[in-house]
Amino acid sequence: MSTTTTDPNTPTRDPYPTRTVTHTTHIERREPVVWPGTTGGPLLDDELRTYDRNGFLTFDRLIEPDEVVGLRAELDRMCADPRIRADERTVGEPDSDAVRSIFEIHRISDVMAELVADPRLVDRARQILGTEVYIHQSRANLKPGFDGSGFYWHSDFETWHAEDGMPAMRAVSISIALTDNYVHNGALMIMPGSHRTFVACPGETPDGHYRTSLRRQQIGTPDPDTLTGFADRHGISVVTGAAGSATMFDSNCMHGSAENITPFPRANLFVVYNSVDNALTDPYAAPAPRPDFIASRETPLRG
Amino acid sequence: MSTTTTDPNTPTRDPYPTRTVTHTTHIERREPVVWPGTTGGPLLDDELRTYDRNGFLTFDRLIEPDEVVGLRAELDRMCADPRIRADERTVGEPDSDAVRSIFEIHRISDVMAELVADPRLVDRARQILGTEVYIHQSRANLKPGFDGSGFYWHSDFETWHAEDGMPAMRAVSISIALTDNYVHNGALMIMPGSHRTFVACPGETPDGHYRTSLRRQQIGTPDPDTLTGFADRHGISVVTGAAGSATMFDSNCMHGSAENITPFPRANLFVVYNSVDNALTDPYAAPAPRPDFIASRETPLRG
Numbered sequence: 001m002s003t004t005t006t007d008p009n010t011p012t013r014d015p016y017p018t019r020t021v022t023h024t025t026h027i028e029r030r031e032p033v034v035w036p037g038t039t040g041g042p043l044l045d046d047e048l049r050t051y052d053r054n055g056f057l058t059f060d061r062l063i064e065p066d067e068v069v070g071l072r073a074e075l076d077r078m079c080a081d082p083r084i085r086a087d088e089r090t091v092g093e094p095d096s097d098a099v100r101s102i103f104e105i106h107r108i109s110d111v112m113a114e115l116v117a118d119p120r121l122v123d124r125a126r127q128i129l130g131t132e133v134y135i136h137q138s139r140a141n142l143k144p145g146f147d148g149s150g151f152y153w154h155s156d157f158e159t160w161h162a163e164d165g166m167p168a169m170r171a172v173s174i175s176i177a178l179t180d181n182y183v184h185n186g187a188l189m190i191m192p193g194s195h196r197t198f199v200a201c202p203g204e205t206p207d208g209h210y211r212t213s214l215r216r217q218q219i220g221t222p223d224p225d226t227l228t229g230f231a232d233r234h235g236i237s238v239v240t241g242a243a244g245s246a247t248m249f250d251s252n253c254m255h256g257s258a259e260n261i262t263p264f265p266r267a268n269l270f271v272v273y274n275s276v277d278n279a280l281t282d283p284y285a286a287p288a289p290r291p292d293f294i295a296s297r298e299t300p301l302r303g
Numbered sequence: 304m305s306t307t308t309t310d311p312n313t314p315t316r317d318p319y320p321t322r323t324v325t326h327t328t329h330i331e332r333r334e335p336v337v338w339p340g341t342t343g344g345p346l347l348d349d350e351l352r353t354y355d356r357n358g359f360l361t362f363d364r365l366i367e368p369d370e371v372v373g374l375r376a377e378l379d380r381m382c383a384d385p386r387i388r389a390d391e392r393t394v395g396e397p398d399s400d401a402v403r404s405i406f407e408i409h410r411i412s413d414v415m416a417e418l419v420a421d422p423r424l425v426d427r428a429r430q431i432l433g434t435e436v437y438i439h440q441s442r443a444n445l446k447p448g449f450d451g452s453g454f455y456w457h458s459d460f461e462t463w464h465a466e467d468g469m470p471a472m473r474a475v476s477i478s479i480a481l482t483d484n485y486v487h488n489g490a491l492m493i494m495p496g497s498h499r500t501f502v503a504c505p506g507e508t509p510d511g512h513y514r515t516s517l518r519r520q521q522i523g524t525p526d527p528d529t530l531t532g533f534a535d536r537h538g539i540s541v542v543t544g545a546a547g548s549a550t551m552f553d554s555n556c557m558h559g560s561a562e563n564i565t566p567f568p569r570a571n572l573f574v575v576y577n578s579v580d581n582a583l584t585d586p587y588a589a590p591a592p593r594p595d596f597i598a599s600r601e602t603p604l605r606g
Contacts, residue, residue, distance in 0.1 A: 145527070145530075145531070146527055146530070150562065150564060152564060153564065182539075183486035183487070183541055184486070184492055184539050184541050184561070186561075189487055189565070224448070224449055224566065227449070227566045228448070228566040230566075231565060231566045231567065232566075236485075236487050236565055238486055238487050256564055258487070258489075258561050258562050258563070258564050259453065259561050259562050260561070261453060261455060261456065261559055261561050262492070262534060262539055263527065263530045263531040263533075263534045263535075264534065
């Protein structure tokens, strides 16, 4: 069972205690996956049911081929820009000087700013979350050919809750493929249905944890028994698709990706929309909040 | 172009100079892929043509389910045996104390000895190589769940030629799946058709190279330009199959595999049959031959 340190000044008990526990616990999700509140929207009932059941939904072609070319060129430009490479928002590969991620792309690039405000993304996010939304995080994830490293299994919400103070599971990520995502070049792996269970992880968040965790996460990752149980119960879906395809997934999906040793780079844009009713508070289990470029505390995108 | 150091005492020039060259060169294969010489055999004409064209051939069920259970139990026993774990023939994972490979399994275990002499394997190897065969190498490759590391792109023949003194491309590997091989747990990736080209790699073989290369190979691996060209020309096949399935592949196939972060371990047995007409000589590009357990200098299995 979980053990939490309760603060008498905190009026309500944390429903998702993590990194304050002595061993792994599983907590059933309290929130809906698809929220009521908005009427209309581009997602069909079938799609909403799939998202509710699996915790994710894929689109073969959310972005048109000519737009992909433009976004790809912009990302290449950004990766080559010495100022952006030197920016603290750029994270390198653990074993090389290649770019692994660039955060807050919508503030670095006008092209990216236009994309994250695009109704094809925003309207889908609003429909899932049932309110107006704002951008919690945006980033480009690059997995270069030959030695692009992976991301170990994790729930984004576990980190966002512990380190950023996100109260509830009311955020949705949209990942847009700028290159073809094959089974062999480090595609996203999701355990469908895993979003219904919160995995509280032992291990205290170290000070400045994000500086290492964005390269290789070690705190806030589930134990092997949990992953084995989840994989046996839910299976593992490998999400592939051509450039221009996209995946929406719930903040609490158990997901990860393996390294990419193929010559085919894998570059995705990743935008997290949070409900305006789910604004960040103080971190639930970290000495200090992470920087704004990782977890925005801005006002709603539109409302 | 390649530059080789020729020894006036060597009567014939090495057709596949590697690790003596200053930069990468591509040399067209001289030998057949499917050799004439044997009559009859279990492989159908269609299968032989596929093997000739792609350099590999898969079998959905070469080994029966009850046999898989027995082999799996034997491998588990071997991995748990402290004498085998301490044996120099056992190679650990680079970042943990898990077993990565056990070499010469047919001399360590009677069960494995029986398998490598099984006509289902031996007759197929004889048919491809056109002569009697013997075992050049046998091993179990384990890719444990969560942190099983991969094998970077390489041609086996490049190493066997440089470090073991194998004269010609007249060996065939048979890999037998003891667990299900999925796209997501570190499956074998092969570039079909790559077996027609020898990639001579720069970089001198260090003394005792096998001690590190069996954990993580760095010398004898092709350069990025070669791999990009090969992947564009040949594509990448990901070889999946249930436990009991098998893959035969040519000694000069360009192949590799990514890490396994899933909870599903991947365990394969791997037997290399060499033609009795292709006996090892002195290494072509290494200070000393590798130990017998990696590259056997024994007499033919049967003849």
